[in-house]
Amino acid sequence: MRRIESEALLLRSIELGETDLVVTLLTETDGKLACIVRGGRRGSHRLGGALEPFHTMHVAIDDRGRDLSTLREARIERVRGRLVSTLEGVEAAGACLRWARHLFPVRTPEPQGWTTLVALLDAIDEGAPPRRELAAAALCLLTDAGYGLDFERCVRCGKPCPHGRPAAIDTVRGGLVCQACGGARRVIGSDARLLAYALQNGERPEASTDDVEILVALAEDAMAVHADLAS
Ligand SMILES: [Zn+2]
Known part of the structure; x- marks a missing residue:
C-alpha cells in the first residue's frame, strides 16, 4: 500500500x-x-x-x-470565500471542474491541468470576470490535454490566417481550416480569434461578453470531441 x-x-x-x-x-x-x-x-x-x-x-x-x-x-x-459567495463564480468554477473530470484520465499526473485549474479558481476568487476566466481555462485545459485549438494557422496546410479577418474553424480538426483546404461550417470573427490567442498565452485583455461566450462554446464543443461530457 x-x-x-x-x-x-x-x-x-x-x-x-x-x-x-x-x-x-x-x-x-x-x-x-x-x-x-x-x-x-x-x-x-x-x-x-x-x-x-x-x-x-x-x-x-x-x-x-x-x-x-x-x-x-x-x-x-x-479557502476561496469570495468565489463561493457568487453564483456566477460557482457556476464557472463548477463547469471547469466538471470538464477536468471528463478530460483527465485516472492515475495520470496532470501538472499543467492542475496549474490551470488553480489559476482559474484563484483568479475568480480575486475578482476576475468568471466567464472570461472560464474561457481562458477551457482553452488551456484543451492544450494541457493535448487537444489545443489552433486559432492562428490552418490545421491542414499550416498557412497563417491574416489578422483582422474572420476564419473558418473546425473543432473536430482542432482549429482553423483555410478555404483552400475546404474551410468549415463554423466561422469565428477576428476579435474572438484574437481574444482566444491572447487567453491561450496567459494575457487577460478586456473582452466582450459575446466573444467570451463564443470561446466557451467552442472549447466545450472541442472537449466533447475527445470526452463524453454528459455523465
Ligand atoms: Zn489550409
Whole structure:
C-alpha cells in the first residue's frame, strides 16, 4: 500500500450506502483518483467538513492500486470565500471542474491541468470576470490535454490566417481550416480569434461578453470531441 499526501481539488462527491461517500479528486501529485470516504456521509471529524469543491485541500490517501483508494484525511488549505459567495463564480468554477473530470484520465499526473485549474479558481476568487476566466481555462485545459485549438494557422496546410479577418474553424480538426483546404461550417470573427490567442498565452485583455461566450462554446464543443461530457 502506498500513502499519497497531496494538495487536491474535489471534482465530484456521490453517496454510497448509508454512511459512505465516493469522491473523485484531482490530486497535484497523482492526477485524478476515486476514493471511498468511510463514514463521510456522517461528517467524519477527521475530514472536518473539508470535502467541498473550489477550496484547495491537503489530503492523505491510502492507495492499493485498485479502482477505489481510501481517503484518510482532508483539510482545507486554501479557502476561496469570495468565489463561493457568487453564483456566477460557482457556476464557472463548477463547469471547469466538471470538464477536468471528463478530460483527465485516472492515475495520470496532470501538472499543467492542475496549474490551470488553480489559476482559474484563484483568479475568480480575486475578482476576475468568471466567464472570461472560464474561457481562458477551457482553452488551456484543451492544450494541457493535448487537444489545443489552433486559432492562428490552418490545421491542414499550416498557412497563417491574416489578422483582422474572420476564419473558418473546425473543432473536430482542432482549429482553423483555410478555404483552400475546404474551410468549415463554423466561422469565428477576428476579435474572438484574437481574444482566444491572447487567453491561450496567459494575457487577460478586456473582452466582450459575446466573444467570451463564443470561446466557451467552442472549447466545450472541442472537449466533447475527445470526452463524453454528459455523465
Ligand atoms: Zn489550409
